[in-house]
Amino acid sequence: MKKMLFIFNPQAGKGQLRPKLSAVLDVFTKAGWLVTVHPTQFKGDATNLTAELGGEFDRIVCCGGDGTLHETVTGLMTLPERPEIGYIPAGTTNDFSRNLRLPRGYEKLAAVAAAGCPRAVDIGRFNDRFFVYVAAFGAFTDVAYDTPQQFKNMFGHLAYLMEGIARLGNLKGYEVSVEYDGGVVEGEYIFGMASNTVSVGGLIGLPADTVALDDGLLEVVLVRMPKSPAEFQAAIGALMKQTTDEAAGVVGFHTSRLRVTCTEEVPWTLDGEYGGSPRTADIENCRHAVTIVYGNETK
Numbered sequence: 001m002k003k004m005l006f007i008f009n010p011q012a013g014k015g016q017l018r019p020k021l022s023a024v025l026d027v028f029t030k031a032g033w034l035v036t037v038h039p040t041q042f043k044g045d046a047t048n049l050t051a052e053l054g055g056e057f058d059r060i061v062c063c064g065g066d067g068t069l070h071e072t073v074t075g076l077m078t079l080p081e082r083p084e085i086g087y088i089p090a091g092t093t094n095d096f097s098r099n100l101r102l103p104r105g106y107e108k109l110a111a112v113a114a115a116g117c118p119r120a121v122d123i124g125r126f127n128d129r130f131f132v133y134v135a136a137f138g139a140f141t142d143v144a145y146d147t148p149q150q151f152k153n154m155f156g157h158l159a160y161l162m163e164g165i166a167r168l169g170n171l172k173g174y175e176v177s178v179e180y181d182g183g184v185v186e187g188e189y190i191f192g193m194a195s196n197t198v199s200v201g202g203l204i205g206l207p208a209d210t211v212a213l214d215d216g217l218l219e220v221v222l223v224r225m226p227k228s229p230a231e232f233q234a235a236i237g238a239l240m241k242q243t244t245d246e247a248a249g250v251v252g253f254h255t256s257r258l259r260v261t262c263t264e265e266v267p268w269t270l271d272g273e274y275g276g277s278p279r280t281a282d283i284e285n286c287r288h289a290v291t292i293v294y295g296n297e298t299k
């Protein structure tokens with residue numbers, strides 16, 4: 001029998017999986033999988049487990065929010081031979097799942113995780129760490145990991161938005177130099193991200209026709225320190241409209257790698273979790289590093 005490791009975060013989202021767990025396991029079993037189940041016990045558990053035991057399985061299905069997917073993929077990246085991944089979103093934001101054409105409802109999600117379409121997906125490397133869909137610094141980026149879990153569960157997206165707005169008053173700029181495939185960008189920037197997704201934080205969208213998860217490229221967006229409230233509004237407007245706007249200080253490009261150097265330590269987020277505060281971030285696209293199971297739903 002094919003062997004599946006099913007990792008789920010019992011704390012993710014509103015604990016929505018719990019009443020559906022038996023049905024989900026039944027779908028896996030009926031699809032021919034012998035399932036080993038592991039509820040995560042602490043932060044980092046999914047990474048440790050995947051790194052230690054992942055190689056013994058044909059497929060690893062993880063269930064939780066973006067954090068759980070991040071941890072599972074991080075563990076997977078340490079393996080020389082990587083089993084396929086299935087993902088059942090059950091978190092607060094589930095940003096990355098928007099890329100996967102997944103259906104609604106746990107039984108249907110389980111059916112995709114068990115027998116969907118496997119596709120190669122690029123994974124980002126950030127110094128000696130990894131990210132599935134976004135590495136970012138500056139405005140908004142500390143929101144996800146600053147927000148207490150209970151608050152996040154109660155208010156969901158609203159919490160992200162409120163925290164973001166509360167921070168507009170004290171914008172911090174970073175003097176950065178960004179070297180990439182196409183040249184160098186330098187200046188004082190309040191926000192920067194390298195991503196491989198159509199949605200970030202439920203807030204920032206990227207036009208789906210410019211994003212491919214398997215093209216070896218990361219999408220980079222940088223926002224310059226605004227010189228006036230009007231310029232800041234223009235920058236937010238450009239981000240909401242999913243466009244770049246050089247005049248408003250919103251710069252965007254595609255690249256396979258980039259190096260972000262700053263005059264001070266910069267806190268980064270990787271997939272919504274704290275990713276360290278290095279002065280130099282070497283970021284690169286690891287092309288087709290993992291295989292993820294997609295659904296068939298059209299958007």
Ligand SMILES: Nc1ncnc2c1ncn2[C@@H]1O[C@H](COP(=O)(O)OP(=O)(O)OP(=O)(O)O)[C@@H](O)[C@H]1O
Nearest residue numbers: 012013040041043064065066067068091092093094
């Ligand atoms: N048993 C546990 N107790 C406490 N924290 C845990 C446990 N298991 C996993 N975690 C941690 O919970 C964090 C958040 O998990 P996850 O991203 O799955 O859910 P979420 O925060 O509800 O969703 P989202 O990231 O989409 O907002 C992760 O950093 C994970 O390591």
